Amino acid sequence: MDLQQQYELEKLFKTKLHQAMRFYLETCTHCGLCVDSCHVYNSMPELRYTAVGRSEVVRKIFIKYFKMQGKIAPWLGETMEMDEFVLDKFYEAAFSCTGCRRCMVHCPFGIDTQQIMSIAKLLLVGADKEPKILSMLSDMSINKGEQVEESRAQYAEAIKNIEPEVEAIWPTPPGKKTIPLEVEHADVLYVALSGKHSIISAAAIFNAADINWTLSSFEAVNFGAFLGDPQRTKKIGNRIIAEATRLKVKTVAIVECGTAFRIMKQQFGKLPFEVVTFVELIAKYHQEGKIKLNKVMTEKVTYHDPCQIARNAGVYEAPRYILNQLSDDFVDMIPNREENWCCGGGGGLVAAGDFEFRMKSSKVKADQMKKTGATVVATACENCHSQLHDVCGYYNTNQHVEFISHLAAQGLAK
Amino acid sequence: MADYTAVKTFDYKGLPCPMPIVKMSQEISRIAVGEVGEVLSTDPGSIADFPAWAKTTGHQVLDIVQEPGLIKIYVKRVK
Ligand code: SF4
Ligand code: SF4
Numbered sequence: 057m058d059l060q061q062q063y064e065l066e067k068l069f070k071t072k073l074h075q076a077m078r079f080y081l082e083t084c085t086h087c088g089l090c091v092d093s094c095h096v097y098n099s100m101p102e103l104r105y106t107a108v109g110r111s112e113v114v115r116k117i118f119i120k121y122f123k124m125q126g127k128i129a130p131w132l133g134e135t136m137e138m139d140e141f142v143l144d145k146f147y148e149a150a151f152s153c154t155g156c157r158r159c160m161v162h163c164p165f166g167i168d169t170q171q172i173m174s175i176a177k178l179l180l181v182g183a184d185k186e187p188k189i190l191s192m193l194s195d196m197s198i199n200k201g202e203q204v205e206e207s208r209a210q211y212a213e214a215i216k217n218i219e220p221e222v223e224a225i226w227p228t229p230p231g232k233k234t235i236p237l238e239v240e241h242a243d244v245l246y247v248a249l250s251g252k253h254s255i256i257s258a259a260a261i262f263n264a265a266d267i268n269w270t271l272s273s274f275e276a277v278n279f280g281a282f283l284g285d286p287q288r289t290k291k292i293g294n295r296i297i298a299e300a301t302r303l304k305v306k307t308v309a310i311v312e313c314g315t316a317f318r319i320m321k322q323q324f325g326k327l328p329f330e331v332v333t334f335v336e337l338i339a340k341y342h343q344e345g346k347i348k349l350n351k352v353m354t355e356k357v358t359y360h361d362p363c364q365i366a367r368n369a370g371v372y373e374a375p376r377y378i379l380n381q382l383s384d385d386f387v388d389m390i391p392n393r394e395e396n397w398c399c400g401g402g403g404g405l406v407a408a409g410d411f412e413f414r415m416k417s418s419k420v421k422a423d424q425m426k427k428t429g430a431t432v433v434a435t436a437c438e439n440c441h442s443q444l445h446d447v448c449g450y451y452n453t454n455q456h457v458e459f460i461s462h463l464a465a466q467g468l469a470k
Numbered sequence: 471m472a473d474y475t476a477v478k479t480f481d482y483k484g485l486p487c488p489m490p491i492v493k494m495s496q497e498i499s500r501i502a503v504g505e506v507g508e509v510l511s512t513d514p515g516s517i518a519d520f521p522a523w524a525k526t527t528g529h530q531v532l533d534i535v536q537e538p539g540l541i542k543i544y545v546k547r548v549k
Contacts, residue, residue, distance in 0.1 A: 189492060
C-alpha cells in the first residue's frame with residue numbers, strides 16, 4: 057500500500073472519530089466481560105471472534121495515526137501500520153460480526169463494537185476491498201431510486217396480480233383498493249421488500265383494520281448499512297423519505313426487516329412522519345379494536361427478538377402481545393429481549409457471508425431454540441427468518457420459522 | 471415477436487430478500503456473453519430490481535412479461 061492510499065484511509069478513519077467513537081477506542085480495559093457475550097465466540101471459541109479481539113486491530117490503527125503514543129513511540133507494540141494485512145484483518149473482524157451489540161450490553165463502559173466495526177467496514181469500502189455483492193446491492197437500490205418512474209406501470213400490474221392472494225385472506229372493504237399505490241395523505245406508507253410474501257399478509261391486515269394506507273415503490277432494506285457506507289446508506293434511505301414526504305403520509309411502517317427499521321428510525325434525524333415497525337401497528341390495531349385475532353395456532357410457539365428491532369430499537373412487547381392473541385402456548389426463549397442471542401445472519405452476512413460460517417457461528421442459537429420445545433419460531437425480520445430457517449435445517453431442530461405478520465393474517469377474525 | 475431465445479431458465483420464485491439478485495449475480499456466468507436467460511420470479515419488486523441490477527452490473531434486461539402469479543424477465547449477458 058502506498059503512502060497516498062494510507063493517507064486517504066487515515067482521512068476516512070478520521071470521519072468516524074466523533075466523541076463517542078473516541079470513547080469506545082480509548083476506554084477498553086481488556087476486562088474480558090464481553091467475551092462470552094458474542095454468539096460467534098460462544099459457538100466457535102477463538103479469541104478473534106470476541107468483541108475485544110475484533111476491535112484490537114482497529115484500536116492499534118487508531119493509536120498509530122491519532123494518538124501521541126503512536127506518533128512518538130510506535131515501537132511499544134500497541135500500534136499497527138495501515139497495510140494490506142490490516143485490511144485483511146479488518147475484513148475478518150467486521151464480516152464475522154453481525155453488529156448485534158449483545159457485547160455492548162455486557163461491557164461496563166457500554167463500548168459499541170458494532171460502531172468500531174463500522175470503521176473497519178468504511179475503510180474496506182475506501183480501499184475497494186468490501187464484499188462486492190453488498191456494494192452491488194447498494195448501487196442497485198440507488199439506481200432503482202433513479203429510474204423508478206420507468207417501471208411504475210409494470211409495478212402496478214405486478215401488484216394487481218397479487219391482489220387475489222390478499223382477498224383470499226380478507227375481503228377488501230367496499231370502495232377501497234386492495235393494494236393502494238401512490239395515495240396522497242395516506243395515514244400509513246407501508247415499505248415492503250421485493251417478495252410478495254412481505255406485501256400480502258400486511259395488505260390483509262391493513263384492509264381488515266380499514267386503514268387508509270399505501271404501498272411504497274421501494275424495498276425497505278438498506279444494503280448501504282450492511283456495507284457500512286454512510287453515503288450509500290443515506291441515498292437508499294432518502295428514496296423512502298422523499299416518497300413519504302411527497303405523499304404527505306403520517307406514518308412510515310417498515311416491513312419485518314430489522315436493519316431497515318432501525319436505520320430509518322435512528323439514523324435520519326427528525327423526520328416529518330412517524331417511523332414504526334409493522335408489528336407495532338398490528339398490536340396497536342388489535343388494542344384499538346380495529347382487528348380481531350383468533351387463537352388459531354395449535355403448535356407451541358416461541359419468539360426470536362431480532363437484534364435491530366429489540367435490543368437496538370427497544371421493540372420487545374408488541375410481537376409477544378400478538379403471539380399471545382394467536383396462541384395459548386407461547387414460550388419465551390432463554391435468554392430473551394435485550395439478552396437474546398443473535399440469529400447469526402445480521403450485518404449483511406446472509407447476503408455476503410459464507411454459509412458454513414453462518415451455520416457454525418449459530419450453534420448457540422440452535423441450542424437456545426431447541427430448548428424451548430416449541431415447533432414454531434416466530435420472528436419479525438426477513439434476515440433473521442432466512443438465517444433461522446437455515447439454522448433449523450442445519451441443526452435438525454424440527455422447527456419452522458414464521459413471520460409475525462403471516463401468523464397474524466392467518467388469525468384475522470370477523 | 472421477441473427476436474431472442476432464452477437458453478436457460480433461472481427459477482427464483484419465492485426466494486427471500488435479497489436472494490433473487492444475489493443468485494442472478496452469481497449465476498449470470500452460466501450463460502455465455504450475448505446469450506439470454508429467462509428469470510422466473512414471484513416478487514413484484516423484481517420489476518424494478520432487475521433493470522436496476524442490469525444498470526449496475528452492465529447487463530441488459532430485454533423484456534419483462536407478466537402473467538397472473540408469475541413474472542418472466544429476459545436478461546442478456548453483456549460481458
Ligand atoms: S456486535 Fe454481536 S457479533 Fe459483533 S462482537 Fe458484539 S456480540 Fe459479537
Ligand atoms: S467488556 Fe468492554 S472494556 Fe471489557 S474487554 Fe470488552 S469492550 Fe473492553
